[in-house]
Amino acid sequence: MCRGLTPTAPLPKSPGRARGEQRVIHSQDDALGSAVLAVALHGAMTPGFGSLMQDVLWCFSQVKGTTDTGVTESDIISTVEFNHTGELLATGDKGGRVVIFQREQESKNQPHRRGEYNVYSTFQSHEPEFDYLKSLEIEEKINKIRWLPQQNAAYFLLSTNDKTVKLWKVSERDKRPEGYNLKDEDGRLRDPSMITVLRVPVLRPMDLMVEATPRRVFANAHTYHINSISVNSDYETYMSADDLRINLWNFEITNQSFNIVDIKPANMEELTEVITAAEFHPHHCNTFVYSSSKGTIRLCDMRTAALCDRHAKFFEEPEDPSNRSFFSEIISSISDVKFSHSGRYIMTRDYLTVKVWDLNMENRPIETYQVHDYLRSKLCSLYENDCIFDKFECVWNGSDSVIMTGSYNNFFRMFDRNTKRDVTLEASRENSKPRAILKPRKVCVGGKRRKDEISVDSLDFSKKILHTAWHPSENIIAVAATNNLYIFQDKVN
């Protein structure tokens, strides 16, 4: 029996029973007089769980993308993001396109088939540009997509490439007006002198059309490459971060932004550190964090000063001298930082580990998880082929109890923070039968390789999972493997 992780969605299996409480049926209470004693499994150990602790089995649900062995560069997925309800799933690719999937309504006829994601809208978000002043090509690759919370019938998202952030409105149209006076059905203008009758246009139903329109373009504010965007909890502002600066924008204003962090030294010769990721606190609209290439995280409060050069908190773990190598600094560079949904923790990803930090403790993380420590002895080769610079992202599940991140060979890893168990799974076409349960994978470090294990030297470093996303409330994950998007769900009993 394949074992996975404890469930995260708060789906009560036995409603009405408090956590940890055993359920005992007393024969004398039972009207039928049955002598069945049911001993409940030990309840969940932490708040927020369902009351039964049960292993989650991850199953294949869908895969999007071609099966061609040759990958077109522009099809490589560069970002994945669920919206706040999980109804929509957006991907951005190297070709500057955004594809949005929508979850279909669950049907009563097929209760075991949870809603599948189908293409909802596709549009070209960014085009390649040329900066004439510097003779530079600006890549159209979508670095990040962030959704705004839904406030009306339309959906809004931010997408960014290296230099420009755009606000897109995605809306549905299922009616159209007919019966204009001044133009006929084809849109051609009618000769006004020929009009003898006035009529009121009426709305008639039409096939559903989903259209995406760029509502705002926030350009020319970044000298260096944008690596992060983050929507503030006030829903009126957002920030964009590049290697050396972070800017604060108001959604309504495109020709101005406030610079809130600037780490560019007066003399570029003295530059030793860059910003690698930034995010707003999920609830406190004045608080944000940014991570650096030196493995540190700074938490800033915008109320203290207009320019947040002085951090309110500084998170750094002292280096472990036993692990010191020439590559120590490179592998300590943080590639992603994410607040927990609760806002109490931050998670960081560096090359070999994922760390969870408590906002109240700056001198070390409270948890450290090894993603692929077997690579520690391969660092020179990984440096030589540039893999050491790969930027892996990390995500929380809805209840902040499980964290997930990607690795090589199309492997991705999940860590249960409560049970301290972890699992390695693989996104591959071979495991892609509908509702097939994913088998845990294992990398064998040395010595005898067991059957089904894969040795470190056989790992395919060109198959890297950098981008993953977790549904905000359910056990549904989206994993981007080069040009394919895999969707996995937990097995519904």
Next chain:
Amino acid sequence: MLGRGLKRKLSDYEESMAGLSSAFDSSRSLPYPLKRQLVLNMCLTKLQTYKMLVEPNLHRSVLIANTVRQIQEEMRQESSQQPVNICPGIAPASHSYTGMESPGIPLQLPSGVEDISPPTCLVPTGDDQPKFPENTGLKLEDDRQDLKGAECVFGSFEISNSTSYLKDLAIDDIFEDIDTSMYDSDFCCPPLMPPRSPSLATEEPLKTFPSCNSSSANNIQICRTDLSELDHIMEILVGS
């Protein structure tokens, strides 16, 4: 800089580098200085490659530059504790030039200690640390350079010495030992002989000058000119 006619095969380089980094990873018997040298070479090569890009990746450049700095600092501390040796011991110094003149030249490490970049193995100055050639191009008054990022990262290396370094030395001293045919520019000379481990004490390098158009008697004259052209060439290289 290689003379005309000698092709450097990129694939060979890549293979040798891959072999070296595997050796680094798997071998516990590689001596530490050698490992350090390998890493330094890789760093410098990468930086050199980035220099050729229109827009180098700032993040990577910073990380690599920091690594180089760290290694150099370590070497600095070590050599400040030891008496300074000429050449073979100062392998690091040689590689700055190697990196400059030909990105990707196969760095045959085990023999790299007796490296083929003689000028740098010479009389050590007070500061005998590996120079960072790219820095000569870091005229940071130029905003455009500023924005390029990568080059500007390396400001802390004292590269400004390198060009004057050569001028200060008596040219005759240099030419007793050194085979500078490597530094001949295109319009001057010849295909190179494959680099030989120079033995500094011998006069041989003069004799091994490849088929120069001029007679061997003129070699010294030619090389004198070469040296002043070396500065010029360096400026072109790093300034480009």
